[in-house]
Amino acid sequence: MHPLGKSRTRVVAGVLAVLPLTALGLTDPASAATTITVASDGSGNYTTIQAAIAAAPSGAYINIKPGTYRGQVSIPASKPSITLQGTTGTSTDVVITGNTPASTAGTAGSATVLNMAKNTTVKGVTIANTYDRHDSQALALYAGGDRQVYRNVRLLGYQDTFLSWGGTGSSQVRQYVYKSYIEGAVDFIYGNGALVIDSTTIRSLDRASSNNGYITAAATNSSNRYGILITRSTLLSSAAARSVALGRCWHAGGAADAIGQVLVRDSTLGAHIRQAGAWQDMGGFSWKTCRFSEYNNTGSGASTGTGDRPQISSATAANYTSQKYLAGSDGWNPVQ
Structure with a gap:
């Protein structure tokens, strides 16, 4: 001052x-913005995150004190530029949790956090959906707004933990996830957005099966060059060796133009990653109809050259950086 x-x-x-x-x-500008405090014990302005969002103007900072907050948190498109942040900076201190499957509430209704607003930031919190059966989707996070940043967050689920979705057609939203933790078993990072997951731990749950699931399910529109990028990250699991696929080809709704794009680069891959069958078919569509590749990965799960593990060249990799995925037409660059 x-x-x-x-x-x-x-x-x-x-x-x-x-x-x-x-x-x-x-x-x-941050000091001039409205700041609202949420505390489950009544020591803040509101006891629920949803009440704080309802009261918040665009650009508000919502500080969340330690505690467990149950029920869906919805940030509508009419509330852009909001920041949700745990007050301690330790993501395990603030837990936003639900237990709703899509089979009863629909995809959006199952999401513990439904974020449809642009220019939002979420940091220092855990977002969990504890419905852990394989009979339904059950989202922790539905990210449906453009230019969203998630930093130091924990996303916990089982099937379809994290959806990046810009609607049907070529419309695309962009999200950047940094220094976070994502956990699930089946298609738990999926959608058609331009999604960068950077410097993050990605844990595949052990289903005690020879098929321990799929990390990604991309439905990138064929007109969009970029889909899901996993970079500078660690993929790990206690599941059996070579029992987890990097992803499968999701033609959402059977759309022929959903030609998913996924690149895993500069990351450490555990022994749970398949050699043969690292990329899987889905819904009658061959994985070869999608755009799946890797670059410069290490670890016991990195390609040995014996399976179907397409690799890109260093020249190609130069055009598939975090900045390229997120730039869009406005040059957005939140990359750390």
């Missing part, structure tokens, strides 16, 4: 004037 507090002196026509810093353009 300036030594004069929230004002600065100026001599105008021989008169000492005191002007607010806002008049001089010196205030921090």
Whole structure:
């Protein structure tokens, strides 16, 4: 803060004037934004996150004190530029949790957090859907808005944990996930958005089976160059060796133009990743109809060259960076 507090002196026509810093353009935009505190124990402005969102103007900061918050949190498209953040910076301290399957509530209704707003940031929280049976989708996070950032978050689910979805057709949303943790078993990172998962731990759950599931299910529209990028990350599991696929080809609704794109690069892959069958067919569509590849991975699950593991060249990789995935037409670059 300036030594004069929230004002600065100026001599105008021989008169000492005191002007607010806002008049001089010196205030921090974050400090000028509305800040709302949520605390389940009643020590904040609201006891529920949803009540805080309902009251928040665009651009508000919603600080969430430690606790467990049950029930769906919905950020509508009419509430852009909101930040949700745990107050301690430790994601396990703030848990947003639900137990709703899509079989009873639909895909969006099952999501513990339904975020349809653009320019939002979520950090320092856990988002969980504890419905852990294989008979239904049960989303932790439905990310349906453009230019969303998730930092230091934990996303916990079983089937379809994290959906990045921009609607049908070529419309595409962009999301950036950084230094986070994502857990699931079946298609648990999926959708048609331009999604970058950077410096994140991705854990496949052990289904005690020779088929321990699929990490991704991309439905990228054929007109969009970029889909899901996993980079600088760690893929791990306690599941049996070579029992988890990197992904499968999801033609959402049977759409012929859903030509999924996934690249796993510069990451450490555990022994649970398949060699043969790392990429799988889905719904009668061959994985070869999609755009699946890897680059510069290490670890015991990295390609040995004996399975169907397409690799790209360094020249191609230069055009498949985090920045390229997220730039769009406006040059958005949240990459850390």
